[in-house]
Amino acid sequence: MKKFLVIPFVLFTLQGCSSTPQTPAEYWFSQGERFGANGYQYDNRVLANLKEKTPFDEASYKQGYESGKAEYCDPFKAFEKGIQGIRYTDQCVGQPQEVMIKAEWQRGWDAFIGSDFYKL
Numbered sequence: 001m002k003k004f005l006v007i008p009f010v011l012f013t014l015q016g017c018s019s020t021p022q023t024p025a026e027y028w029f030s031q032g033e034r035f036g037a038n039g040y041q042y043d044n045r046v047l048a049n050l051k052e053k054t055p056f057d058e059a060s061y062k063q064g065y066e067s068g069k070a071e072y073c074d075p076f077k078a079f080e081k082g083i084q085g086i087r088y089t090d091q092c093v094g095q096p097q098e099v100m101i102k103a104e105w106q107r108g109w110d111a112f113i114g115s116d117f118y119k120l
Contacts, residue, residue: 028057029064036068039091075100082108 022030031050040046042065073092082088082105092101 032064078104
């Protein structure tokens, strides 16, 4: 009898784990957000490959990219990026706190470069 109660419970649990497919707008927003948050340029090779596979929604991609870029260009995370050895290639040009971002990244980068000498 207990087996009969377990089967419906398992089926309902598995149904709760299924996800609904994304709309093209949601897909492109998430791709833009991912690229922006990882410091990619707006138009890149990976984007070109994705455009071939899925109809491109530029408005959603741009909105997601700007959201991710705001996360990437957080001046309070710039030092961390520098000390991890992540290169800064002017991804945050035009941001309100661009000077602080560059200064904090440079401070972290200098610590990253200096740490190589201490390991010897």
